Amino acid sequence: MSLLSFKIPQAYLDLGMPFFLALSPESEEALKRHLVRETRRLHPDLLALDASDEAREEHESRLAALNAAYLKLRDEDSRLDLVLEQIVADNPELGSGEKPQIPAALALEYFELQESLEENPGDAATLAALESFHSSLRIETEKLRREVSELSQAAACKSPEGMEPAHTSLPLAYVVKLRDLRDRQRYLVRLRSDLESKFQVSR
Amino acid sequence: MAIQIELGGTSPQKKAQTPAPQGSVLGIDLGTTNSLVSVVRDGKASVLFPSHERPLLPSVVSMSSRGEIQNVGDAAVLERASRPEHVLFSVKRLMGRSLKDLQAEIHEIPYALEDDELGAQVRIRVGETRISPVEVSAEILKTLKTRAEKVLGEPSNRAVITVPAYFDDAQRSATKAAGRLAGLQVLRVINEPTAAALAYGWSNERPGTVAIFDLGGGTFDISVLRIEENTYQVLSTAGDTHLGGDDLDRHLAGWILSKVPETHPLRKLGSSQLQAHLLVVAEKAKKELSALDHAVVHLEGFEVRVTRAEAESLWRPTLERALECCRSAIRDARLEVSQVNDVLLVGGSTRVPLVKKLVAEFFGRTPNDTLNPDEVVSLGAALQGEILSGRGEDRLLMDVVPLSLGLETMGGAVTKLIHRNSGLPTEAREVFTNHSPEQNAFDLHIVQGERELAKDGRSLARFRLRGLAAAPAGFHRIEVLFRIDSNGILNVRAKDLRSGIQQEIEVRPSFGITDEELMSMLEVAFEKAEEDMAQRQLVDLKVEASTVIRAAENVFKISGHKVEATTAAEFKARLVDLKNASHANSWKQLRDALDALEECGHELAELQVNEAISQALKDKDPAKV
Structure with missing residues (x-):
């Protein structure tokens, strides 16, 4: 099985924790504890009053990076995007991937809906169809989210022999699948927010 | 390149020169309706107020018809009924706001507003004068500073001031500017609900997740915090800078007005006077309805009866907006409502029973109303001041x-x-x-x-x-x-x-x-302060002089002939000098004249004291002395 090696994104280094892709409830709790512990260590308010300006600036700057990293890494979507972006940057041969495909039934429904929206805007039946499409989109995104989540839980990151420091690796097949799922998920989310902004569909 | x-x-930003720190750090809750100041003494925070006054200082400032600040606090409130156009209240709503920002609510503001030259901050027009909300707030802060200094017996020039969590940068900066204008070094501007949480957890560490529901006079804030071992971590905050007790008053006032017949004399009042009057009676009715199931509003020969149920149906839509903020804060904290261990009520408006009821329903638990909702924010600000001055015993606020x-x-x-x-x-x-x-x-x-x-x-x-x-x-x-x-x-x-x-x-x-404007405003304020102070000292000294003159004339009449002629003449000359000086307006001249008279009057004064004693001895049984 071929492995893709990539540099561990800076956010992990700012956070000061080993690389992880998925967060279990326990590791999420550990992440929160880590944040509090590190904040207590770095927060300028806990520095001695006579600390130098340089020391203050140093603490302030490290804590700012830590807080920004924490937000990126605690959120599953932004964490995956960050890692995928790094993998692509470090492995240009991966290319940009295929155009995300949405399920055929959903695509058909979308085109029909667009047609009737053009013909009978404001029609009760059209609006009902819009609502129903919107909710199937929601169900589909949720399904994808679960799949992505399960896949990332399954990822076992390896640091094979001879790899550069601060690098890790993931199986190629796995990365391709993860990226496809995440692209589809993003596409659906965009479609949904597009609909919401155009037609004021209730959430 | x-x-x-x-x-x-x-x-x-130019690094402003920081004055030498003086005294304890003041914790100031600069509220829409009321303000107060606290300080930490011996590890315990308490509200500071003069013994004959209330802890709360109404955030109300009155101006004279010449455009000078006249009264701050209760005295200004008293003027509200008779000269509403000179009494400024709820200016917190205008802090850091331009006319454009205020468009939606301009009809609710009873005084004339106009933009400044930059179109960024409104100014209030009072007669011929223009005054900015920052200057009005500075007057309130000055009064609080003086109050604190009086109680503490020493000057204090550093403060932590609280703002609604949802205040944006412009509003926060305006608040800081008001602090500087009041002669305070603002160590930090912190969020009101966070301050409340600090006060809540300080003395009684209760680890867990706390929601702070802060409904004040003009603003609403909700914050979710995780409290554990010396750490107060804000998880999320949300709010509405235009949601508060004032809105409840206004809705009730509108309803009361709808019950007043077209022929009632009240209808003849100008709209700002009418509104001011109605707001006063509505606020009173609101308070009564917290304890009773109905209130009667008396309007010159006309009565309106309002039941609590009627009032609540007027208020419910407004309060639903607060619950919407709660929902969003819980979501941002990545929590479920059921994970909140305690709900803290802060702000005077949480005394309204409907508020307590809606909060209890939303969180599925009885809210904690054991802290004084008016004081807790200012106490928390004082505690943050303690942390910032290195006496926080390792406590940390993560905002x-x-x-x-x-x-x-x-x-x-x-x-x-x-x-x-x-x-x-x-x-x-x-x-x-x-x-x-x-x-x-x-x-x-x-x-x-x-x-x-x-x-x-x-x-x-x-x-x-x-x-x-x-x-x-x-x-x-x-x-x-x-x-x-x-x-x-x-x-x-x-x-x-x-x-x-x-x-x-x-x-x-x-x-x-701008910084330059602020600096020049500061200079003017300091000059004025010196002027005010000098004026005040002169008045005090004139009072003292008139007492001394009366006493000296008396002494001279009784004992003047008993001293040497030159001493008597000298004394008389000095007395004339003093009389002249007391009609002039120089503090220095008056002080010198007083001192001179005192010096040459020693002999006379001694004589008189001795005589008084011997007189007393003559009158009384020596054995008893």
């Missing part, structure tokens, strides 16, 4: 960014750089490149708020990165670092990734008062 950052509409920060992009959309509820300090980086060889600058527009379009958000700063050398499209790589420091101040640094050259600037919002 080095890149340069150029700010539009704002100026880089968050209240509003997202974004960059305006093509087409007026906003890209979020820093999301609301990010821990403080925090930062974001963005790399920019040139789109054509001719492009030698970038314009950046930083917007605050959650809205998608730049025009709906609050413009924080515009600046320009310039000085880029001509190069093929996509050649330049300029990394811009946006950092919000632990004081909530935005720093922008731009770095040319190709050359490594770095530029830095501190961004300050243009809330209508």
Whole structure:
């Protein structure tokens, strides 16, 4: 099985924790504890009053990076995007991937809906169809989210022999699948927010 | 060539000289309706107020018809009925706001407003005078400072001031400016609900997740905090800067008015007077309804009866908006409502039974109303002052960014750089490149708020990165670092990734008062303060002089003939000098005259005392002396 090696994104280094892709409830709790512990260590308010300006600036700057990293890494979507972006940057041969495909039934429904929206805007039946499409989109995104989540839980990151420091690796097949799922998920989310902004569909 | 950052509409911050710290750090709750000041003594926070007054100082300032500050607090409230156009209240709603910002509510504000020259901060028109909300707030802060100094018996010039969590940068900066104008070094501006949480957890560590529901006179805030071993971590905060007890009063006032017949004499009053009057009776009825199931409003020969149920149906839609904020705060904290261990009620308006009921329903638990909802915020501010002056015994407040920060992009959309509820300090980086060889600058527009379009958000700063050398499209790589420091101040640094050259600037919002204006206002305030003080001392000394003159004339009549003629003549001359000086207006001259009389009057005074004693001895049985 071929492995893709990539540099561990800076956010992990700012956070000061080993690389992880998925967060279990326990590791999420550990992440929160880590944040509090590190904040207590770095927060300028806990520095001695006579600390130098340089020391203050140093603490302030490290804590700012830590807080920004924490937000990126605690959120599953932004964490995956960050890692995928790094993998692509470090492995240009991966290319940009295929155009995300949405399920055929959903695509058909979308085109029909667009047609009737053009013909009978404001029609009760059209609006009902819009609502129903919107909710199937929601169900589909949720399904994808679960799949992505399960896949990332399954990822076992390896640091094979001879790899550069601060690098890790993931199986190629796995990365391709993860990226496809995440692209589809993003596409659906965009479609949904597009609909919401155009037609004021209730959430 | 080095890149340069150029700010539009704002100026880089000049490091202001910080005066030597004096006394304890004051914790100030500058409220819409009431304000108060606290301080920590022997590890315990308490509210400071003169013994004959109330702890709460109404945030009300009255002005004389000549446009001078007349009264602050209760005395100003008394003037509200007779001369409403000279009495300023709820100015907190106007802090850091322009006419455009206030459009939606302008009809609710009973005094005339106009924009300043920059169109960034409204000014209030009182007769011929214009006064800014910052200046009005500074008067309230000055009064609080004086109150504290009186009780403490020593000067105090440092403070932590609280603001609603949802205040944006302009509102926070306006608050800081008011502090400086009042002669205070504002160590930090902290969020009201956070301050309340600090006071709640300080003496009685209760680890867990707490929601602070803060409904004040004019603003609503909800914050969710995790409290554990000396750490108070804000998880999320949300709110509405235009939701509070005042709104309840207004709804009730409108309803009362609808019951007043067209022929009633009240209808003949001018609209601002009528509104002021109705608001007063509505507020009274609201308070009564907290304890009773109905209230009767008396309006000159006419009575309106309002039941609690009627009032509650008027108030419910407003309060539902508060619950909507709660929902969003819980979501941002990534929690379920059931994970909240305690709900703290803060702000005077949480005394309204419907508020308690709705909060209990929403959180599925009886809210905690054991703390004094009026005082807890100011106590917390004093405790944060304790932390900042190094006496916090290792306690730490982890605060968050209240509003997202974004960059305006093509087409007026906003890209979020820093999301609301990010821990403080925090930062974001963005790399920019040139789109054509001719492009030698970038314009950046930083917007605050959650809205998608730049025009709906609050413009924080515009600046320009310039000085880029001509190069093929996509050649330049300029990394811009946006950092919000632990004081909530935005720093922008731009770095040319190709050359490594770095530029830095501190961004300050243009809330209508530039640093220069503030400095000149400060100078005027200090001059005025000296003038006021001198005037006051002169008056005091004249009172003293008149007492001394009366006593001296008396002494001279009785004992003048018993001393040597030269002494008597000298005394008489000095007395005449004093009389003259007491009619003039020089403090120095009067003081000198008093001292001179006192000096030559020793002999006379002794004589008189001795005589008084011997007289007393004559009258009384010597055995008893």
